[in-house]
Amino acid sequence: MSRVALIGNPNTGKTTLFNALTGLSQRVGNYPGVTVEHKTGSLALPNGVPVELVDLPGTYSLSAASPDEAIAVDVLFDDNETSRIDGVVAILDASNLRRNLYLVSQLLEAKRPLVIALNMMDVTVTRGIRIDAIRLSSRLGVPVIPISAQRRQGIDDLRVALADTLASSGRGISTVSLPESLRQQVSELIQQTASEGHRPLTAPEALRALVDEDGIAEQRLIADRGPEMAGALQHLRAAVGVSKPLSAVESESRYAWIQQIMDGCVEHEEELRSSRSDQVDRVLTHRLAGLLAFVAVSSLVFQGIYTWSAPLMDIIEGGFASLGSMVSHLMPEGALRSMVVDGVISGVGGVVIFLPQIALLFLMISIMEDCGYMARAALLMDRLLGKLGLSGRSFIPLLSSFACAVPGVMAARTIADRRDRFVTILVAPLMSCSARLPVYVLFIGAFIPDRTVLGGWVGLQGLTLLAMYSVGAVVAVPVALFLRLTILRGKSSPFLLELPAYNWPTPRTVLLRVYESCRAFVVRAGSVILTATIVMWALAYYPRSADIGAQYDEARNNLPAVSAEGRMSGEQRDRALKQLRRAKAAAYLEASLLGQAGHFVQPVFEPLGWDWRIGMATLASFPAREIVISALGTIYSLGGDQDETSGDMHLGLKNATHANGAPVFTIPVALSVMVFFALCAQCMSTLAVIQRETRSWGWAAFSFTYMTVLAYAGAWGVYRMGMWLGW
Amino acid sequence: MSFLPWRRTDEPDREGALSEWRQGRDAIVIDIPWADRLSCRLRELGLLPGVRLRVLRTGSRLVIQIGEARLALRRVDAAAIRVAAVRDVAANSAGL
Numbered sequence: 001m002s003r004v005a006l007i008g009n010p011n012t013g014k015t016t017l018f019n020a021l022t023g024l025s026q027r028v029g030n031y032p033g034v035t036v037e038h039k040t041g042s043l044a045l046p047n048g049v050p051v052e053l054v055d056l057p058g059t060y061s062l063s064a065a066s067p068d069e070a071i072a073v074d075v076l077f078d079d080n081e082t083s084r085i086d087g088v089v090a091i092l093d094a095s096n097l098r099r100n101l102y103l104v105s106q107l108l109e110a111k112r113p114l115v116i117a118l119n120m121m122d123v124t125v126t127r128g129i130r131i132d133a134i135r136l137s138s139r140l141g142v143p144v145i146p147i148s149a150q151r152r153q154g155i156d157d158l159r160v161a162l163a164d165t166l167a168s169s170g171r172g173i174s175t176v177s178l179p180e181s182l183r184q185q186v187s188e189l190i191q192q193t194a195s196e197g198h199r200p201l202t203a204p205e206a207l208r209a210l211v212d213e214d215g216i217a218e219q220r221l222i223a224d225r226g227p228e229m230a231g232a233l234q235h236l237r238a239a240v241g242v243s244k245p246l247s248a249v250e251s252e253s254r255y256a257w258i259q260q261i262m263d264g265c266v267e268h269e270e271e272l273r274s275s276r277s278d279q280v281d282r283v284l285t286h287r288l289a290g291l292l293a294f295v296a297v298s299s300l301v302f303q304g305i306y307t308w309s310a311p312l313m314d315i316i317e318g319g320f321a322s323l324g325s326m327v328s329h330l331m332p333e334g335a336l337r338s339m340v341v342d343g344v345i346s347g348v349g350g351v352v353i354f355l356p357q358i359a360l361l362f363l364m365i366s367i368m369e370d371c372g373y374m375a376r377a378a379l380l381m382d383r384l385l386g387k388l389g390l391s392g393r394s395f396i397p398l399l400s401s402f403a404c405a406v407p408g409v410m411a412a413r414t415i416a417d418r419r420d421r422f423v424t425i426l427v428a429p430l431m432s433c434s435a436r437l438p439v440y441v442l443f444i445g446a447f448i449p450d451r452t453v454l455g456g457w458v459g460l461q462g463l464t465l466l467a468m469y470s471v472g473a474v475v476a477v478p479v480a481l482f483l484r485l486t487i488l489r490g491k492s493s494p495f496l497l498e499l500p501a502y503n504w505p506t507p508r509t510v511l512l513r514v515y516e517s518c519r520a521f522v523v524r525a526g527s528v529i530l531t532a533t534i535v536m537w538a539l540a541y542y543p544r545s546a547d548i549g550a551q552y553d554e555a556r557n558n559l560p561a562v563s564a565e566g567r568m569s570g571e572q573r574d575r576a577l578k579q580l581r582r583a584k585a586a587a588y589l590e591a592s593l594l595g596q597a598g599h600f601v602q603p604v605f606e607p608l609g610w611d612w613r614i615g616m617a618t619l620a621s622f623p624a625r626e627i628v629i630s631a632l633g634t635i636y637s638l639g640g641d642q643d644e645t646s647g648d649m650h651l652g653l654k655n656a657t658h659a660n661g662a663p664v665f666t667i668p669v670a671l672s673v674m675v676f677f678a679l680c681a682q683c684m685s686t687l688a689v690i691q692r693e694t695r696s697w698g699w700a701a702f703s704f705t706y707m708t709v710l711a712y713a714g715a716w717g718v719y720r721m722g723m724w725l726g727w
Numbered sequence: 728m729s730f731l732p733w734r735r736t737d738e739p740d741r742e743g744a745l746s747e748w749r750q751g752r753d754a755i756v757i758d759i760p761w762a763d764r765l766s767c768r769l770r771e772l773g774l775l776p777g778v779r780l781r782v783l784r785t786g787s788r789l790v791i792q793i794g795e796a797r798l799a800l801r802r803v804d805a806a807a808i809r810v811a812a813v814r815d816v817a818a819n820s821a822g823l
Binding site: 065093099102211212213214215246247248270272273275285287378379382383386392416494495497499500501 | 797804
C-alpha cells in the first residue's frame with residue numbers, strides 16, 4: 001500500500017477534499033514515529049493501487065512554529081523505510097494562488113512525488129481570476145488538477161494524476177534561487193553537522209535551522225548535536241552577510257520565484273477586491289455589535305440543545321423503558337435478570353438517551369467552524385484572552401472543549417507558544433463538555449422547577465443549564481491567570497489569525513463530524529460505561545444475604561390476609577407489600593459491598609449534602625463522568641426507589657429518601673452535584689490525552705488534582721449557599 | 728526600499744505605522760524590521776516591502792487584507808510595520 005500525504009494552507013478546503021477522496025473509510029490513528037493522533041483514509045486509484053491518505057494539519061509553510069505544523073514537516077520528511085511518504089497531494093486555493101504557491105516552493109524542495117489540486121476554481125471566475133493550469137503544470141513540473149472539492153468536481157482527474165505520479169515518481173522542478181551567500185551557509189551547516197552516528201541534514205532542514213531563529217528546527221538540532229550548535233548557527237547566520245533578517249531574504253526570493261511562475265499563466269486584478277464577507281464582518285467583528293451577535297449565537301446554541309433534543313430523547317427513553325419491562329417479563333427472577341435490567345438497561349440506557357443532545361452540540365460547533373464564524377469569534381475573544389495571557393488562538397480549543405475536551409486539548413497544537421499551549425490544555429477540561437450535559441439535564445429536569453423568569457422570556461431550566469455551562473468557563477479565568485503568573489510565567493505570545501471567507505457549510509463535512517462524534521459516544525457507552533455499570537451493579541447486588549431475605553419473607557407472611565371483615569382491604573395490602581419490597585431492596589443495598597464502602601467514605605461527602613449513594617456513584621464515575629448517571633440508575637433501581645417498569649430516573653431520584661424519610665435530593669444538593677461535575681476531572685480519556693500532548697503524567701496528575709479540589713470546594717460552596725438561601 | 732516615487736516629504740501622514748492606519752485605506756508595505764516569529768510568518772503570508780494591503784478593521788485588533796486573505800493581528804504587533812499611502816487611492820473605492 002502506498003502512503004500519500006494531503007497538505008495545504010488552512011481554509012483551502014482540505015478537509016472537504018479529504019472527505020471526498022476517502023468517504024467513510026477514514027479513521028483516527030497515530031502518525032508513525034511521532035505518536036500523535038491524525039486522520040487517515042483509504043482510497044482506490046483508477047489503476048487499482050490502494051492508497052492510504054494521511055491528512056496533515058493545515059500549514060502555511062514548512063517553517064514550523066506550532067507543534068501542529070511540526071507534525072506536517074515530520075511526516076513529510078520521515079525517511080523511515082516503513083512509514084515513508086510515497087507522494088504528496090497539495091491543495092491550493094486558486095483564488096489566493098500567490099500565497100498558496102509559497103508552500104509549493106518548499107514542497108518542491110522536499111523532493112517527494114507531488115500532485116497539485118487547484119481548489120475553488122469555480123469561484124475564480126467571479127473574482128476576475130484566470131489560471132492556465134496546463135501552463136502552470138509545465139512550469140512547476142508537476143500535475144496541476146483544477147477541482148472543486150465542495151462540488152466534487154475534478155476528483156476523478158486527481159485520482160488519475162496521483163496514480164500516474166506514484167507510478168513514475170515525478171518530483172517536479174525547484175527553481176527558487178536563494179542568494180548565493182545563503183546557499184553557501186546552508187551547505188556549510190550540512191558539512192559541519194555531518195558526523196558519524198547522525199543522519200546528514202537535508203538541504204530543506206538545514207535551511208530551516210539557519211533561517212528560523214529559535215524555531216523548531218534549531219531547537220531540535222541543539223537537542224540532537226549539543227548546545228554548541230547555538231553558537232555555530234549564530235556564526236553561520238552572520239556569515240551570510242545581509243542586513244535584513246534571513247527570513248526576509250528567503251521570503252523575498254520565494255515570492256520573486258512565485259511572480260515568475262505566475263507571469264503569463266495567472267491573470268488577476270491588481271486592485272484589492274472587497275467581498276461580501278467584508279460586509280458581513282463589519283457587523284460580526286464590530287466591537288459592540290459583534291459581541292452582541294456572539295452572545296446571541298451562544299445562547300441560541302444552548303437553548304436549542306435543550307429544547308430541540310427533547311422529543312428525540314423521549315423516544316429513546318421510552319424505547320429503553322419498554323425494553324426493560326419486556327426483559328423483566330421474559331426472564332426468570334434472579335441475579336441475571338437484575339444485571340440485565342438494573343445494570344445494563346437502566347445504566348447504559350440512561351447514558352444513550354443523551355445522544356440527540358451530543359449530536360446537536362457537535363452539529364452546531366461543526367457548522368460554526370465550517371462556515372468561518374469561529375475565526376471571527378476567536379478575533380473578538382483575543383481581547384479577553386489576551387488579558388489572561390493567552391491569545392485568540394486558544395479560543396477554538398476552548399470552544400471545542402464544550403463538545404469534548406479530547407479534541408479540544410488536541411486542537412491546542414495549533415498554538416505555537418509553549419506556555420500558552422499548556423495553559424490552554426490545563427483549563428480546557430474546565431469547559432463544560434457534552435459528557436456533563438446528561439448530568440445537568442437529569443438533575444435540572446428532576447429538581448429545577450419548569451417555569452419562566454425575567455418577565456416570562458427565559459425558562460428557569462434553560463437558565464440553570466446556561467449557568468452550569470458558564471461555571472467552568474468563569475472558573476477558568478482565575479485559573480489561567482494564576483498559571484500564567486506562577487508555573488507557566490512568561491511574556492504573552494503574538495496573535496495572528498486568518499479570517500476565511502464565509503461560506504455555506506458543506507453538509508457532508510458537518511455530518512461526517514457529527515457522525516464520528518456520535519459513534520465515539522456510543523462506542524464509549526458500549527465499552528467503558530457498560531463495564532463500569534456491570535461492576536457497579538455487582539458491587540451493589542452482592543453479597544446477597546439470606547438473613548435479609550428470610551426476615552422480609554417472614555414479615556410478608558405475617559401480614560394479615562385480606563378478609564371479609566375488612567381488617568385489611570386489597571388495596572391496603574398491595575401498598576404494604578410494595579413498602580416491604582422497597583424496604584427489602586434498600587436493606588440489600590445497604591448490606592452490599594457498595595453500601596459498606598459507601599458508609600465508610602460518607603464523611604467525605606457529608607459537607608456537600610450528599611448521601612453515600614451519590615458519593616459512591618461519583619467515585620464510580622472516575623473513568624467517565626456519564627457513569628454517574630448509570631451508577632445512580634443502578635443504585636436507585638436496585639434500591640427499589642426507581643420503578644422498574646417505567647424506568648424513569650427522574651422519579652427514582654425524586655423518591656430517594658434518607659433513612660429518616662427525608663428526601664435525599666433537595667435543590668441545594670442537586671446544584672452541588674451539578675457544580676461538582678462541572679468542575680471535576682473525572683474523565684480518563686481527557687487525562688490520557690493531556691499526558692500524550694504534554695508528554696508528561698505530571699501535568700495530567702496536576703489537572704486531576706486541581707480540578708478535583710476546585711470541584712469539591714465549588715460543590716461545598718453552592719450547597720452551603722443554597723441552604724442559607726433556604727432553597 | 729529607499730526609492731518610493733509616490734512618497735512626498737511634505738505630507739508626513741502619508742507614511743507611518745500600520746497600527747495608525749485608517750480603516751478602509753490602502754497602503755504599501757515599506758518594512759517589517761524584526762526577525763521574530765510573527766514577522767517571519769507575516770512575510771511568509773506575503774507581507775513584504777512593496778505589497779499592497781488594506782486595513783479593514785481598526786481598534787485593538789486589526790484586520791488587514793493582502794490579496795484575497797484577511798488577517799487579524801494585534802495593534803501592538805502592527806506598530807512595528809511601516810507602511811506608506813498608495814498614490815491616488817484615498818478611500819476605499821468599494822463604496823464605504
